[in-house]
Amino acid sequence: MSVVPVELAPPGPLPASTQLNAQGRLRHFLTIEGLSRELLTEILDTAESFAGSAQGSLVKKVPLLRGKTIVNLFFEASTRTRTTFELAAKRMSADVMNFNINTASTTKGETLLDTLRTLEAMYTDMFIVRHNESGAAQFIAHHVAPHVSVINAGDGRHAHPTQAMLDMFTIRRHKQEFGKLRVAIVGDIMHSRVARSQIHALNTLGTGEIRVIGPQTLIPTDIEQLGVHVYQDMQHGLRDVDVIIMLRLQKERMQGALLPSEHEYYHLYGLNSERLALARNDAIVMHPGPINRGVEISSDVADSPRSLILQQVTYGLAIRMAVMSLTLGSTQSAEKET
């Protein structure tokens, strides 16, 4: 299936009602912005119920979404994210259909809305949407039928809310109370939907202090309005933090003038053990993956016990299970069925 690109709504602040139903329950999951602390906590608690207490002790296959059809609607390739959604869905006994849609192609000339209508007419229950334009998931959520839920799996520079929630889950598991934490996010803040969603989530959960660290050219000028502190060097930025979140460097941005060379970037903003020592003794290190060793992070740090990079992947399944089961409202109804 191919679609003609559409003019997408700009991702302005989203009224909470877009994501919530009349009872205030999650219907779509598009952005962290505007969701309450209670709701984020419910997502974390639900994920906790799936994750089990020990590493690798995810619940066995459960029939929560049996008979439901989940559609991975990826307008931008991402094996890793698509796979975790697919695994999470199958773990809950849903059927999964994958559509990789090339927005450039117009072979069959169908509009995006006609594609959506057609997929809805196939008795599908959920669209997992990834798109390189900000606002795409929101646009789709605005147009879907009442029985369909939409999950944003990353839209342009705008948001990546399941990534942010799995990061919150990781922090809560290893650090407990957000109120006492100093969290630093390092890298290209400007282009990062991950950072944007993390900042909203950290704020909503009442994080003690949020810092962003990166070159001036890659930090949005208005970011302090979100209550974060801006640092342009690691020496000051990392001091006494509890959590360090490294962002993935998008190498394609190197081509333009925005970024220095990989080598220089690592020299200035790479996380090595020397810099890690600036943080608190028990500081944890996170990264959304896949990591560029020797660019954002040194191998010894990436592979150290302080690094929770692989746990993040693991927790990602539990978070996606939580978000899917909450939006489909099936946690309750499915219990009866089984």
Add this chain to the structure above:
Amino acid sequence: MSVVPVELAPPGPLPASTQLNAQGRLRHFLTIEGLSRELLTEILDTAESFAGSAQGSLVKKVPLLRGKTIVNLFFEASTRTRTTFELAAKRMSADVMNFNINTASTTKGETLLDTLRTLEAMYTDMFIVRHNESGAAQFIAHHVAPHVSVINAGDGRHAHPTQAMLDMFTIRRHKQEFGKLRVAIVGDIMHSRVARSQIHALNTLGTGEIRVIGPQTLIPTDIEQLGVHVYQDMQHGLRDVDVIIMLRLQKERMQGALLPSEHEYYHLYGLNSERLALARNDAIVMHPGPINRGVEISSDVADSPRSLILQQVTYGLAIRMAVMSLTLGSTQSAEKET
């Protein structure tokens, strides 16, 4: 897997025995031609039992085809058709394997028959075949092992029987008795396997009057032998019809001399609300999709309550479930098992 193209049998009239077993039950589903009214009605009734009474009320997952393996054997790409077969199969708990076979490629040089034998040897139970050559599904049905059923998902210009049956299902749901209906099929009749299968189905179900409307160059000269009335203009052709079926325009045919420009085509044969007014007040509009807005149909008609285009997609699942369960003879046996 790749195959060397084979010389396919020409799709002449097919003896009913090719599709039926000794008890007169469906074994393969290759073409509407030669099937009895009772059998078509049984397919519609079976689909009805899956479809539920309300829109979107398809039966939940059922174990009818549990343990069966369905192979999508697509020699011609079609995401939409493949997806509906896959969803229908999974809804009945079958396992599905997708093979997109490039007939042009001869990388591994295996013959089509060897590929079939190999797939059969993998304990597969059904081949859903799509091929750009007329007669392909029939050829394959002729050669498969006794335990394998073949469904034609479109072969060249020849037949697309599940599409025709979902169209019949749509008509029956919304118009009841075929005997009293005037049905018009509009577009490139010549190259349309959909039109050919629809005409056979409408005839077998005893439709009052069947009309085809299109440019003279795109209507087969011998079509009146099938009992249809030919019109070359919409003004006369649409008058007082109960059902309008628009065909999809294959834009690639524009290149040759067969078709006028898109603009001219729409001018002559596009369905807009003015022309729709020629039909009966309660006439319904159908299209196999994906639609070309502003080519075959205007947006206001496509999106009007008279249009059943999305319902057709929905009913397509129920029809494919019916055909798969009937050919695999599992409706009865599976009941015991559960």
Add this chain to the structure above:
Amino acid sequence: MSVVPVELAPPGPLPASTQLNAQGRLRHFLTIEGLSRELLTEILDTAESFAGSAQGSLVKKVPLLRGKTIVNLFFEASTRTRTTFELAAKRMSADVMNFNINTASTTKGETLLDTLRTLEAMYTDMFIVRHNESGAAQFIAHHVAPHVSVINAGDGRHAHPTQAMLDMFTIRRHKQEFGKLRVAIVGDIMHSRVARSQIHALNTLGTGEIRVIGPQTLIPTDIEQLGVHVYQDMQHGLRDVDVIIMLRLQKERMQGALLPSEHEYYHLYGLNSERLALARNDAIVMHPGPINRGVEISSDVADSPRSLILQQVTYGLAIRMAVMSLTLGSTQSAEKET
């Protein structure tokens, strides 16, 4: 997902402990070499329990691997092998993820080990590995987490143990006792991982006599150390054998000087009915497929009742079910669960 190629360990003799756990049970299945006769027999017996007594009577869907996630990690394309693993896994109710990894691509620059760690972190239980470099599966097995099993689905020229075991299964089903058999393997022994694994399996199971037949340039000089007899012509090599295993000719080797033309190869080493008559009256003919008709084998022999080529495909499912269930140790635990 794409990976940077790694320097793989050379596939020297593998200590048995690499494939076995502390209790001497199969943990990985990487090569036949070093496994005991008892263990090979256990694999064959387990497969027998899945295969049923009649052709095509594989067990219905069983819940042995329910809740397990199997990853097809194919660095080298192979629809046929991937499909049989996928079907075998689904037959045991496992979830299956397919990854076709292009080793040439370095788009995202992730290392192989990081890819493995990430997949492990997604609660996956088994990697089915196919790679064009010898030792790849062994390298991966060496690095996976304790809860993950690795199955070698073919690595370079080294080994293809599930193919060899399905061949042993075929021989045992049709010939019973290995001790009394003369088995000839015909073709490009040098480059064949299949031949290498077959020879180890035949030796371990106590085969009476193993012969290899092929042009001198395609027979490793040290092969007699494995206890096989070398023949360079069919006339002597096939005399009085019970089993003839034809290897697939890799046509890409024709380009170099190693192989004569297809025509000449068939003239010298193709199996036709005249040559088959040199073997015992009840000799069986095998081939891993896909066959090149008129290159390795004549059509009349391939399609004769003496040919077990399609049965091999069938038995391949039972063998893969056996190996997967044995390595995941789930045969026992799953019984309780059901």
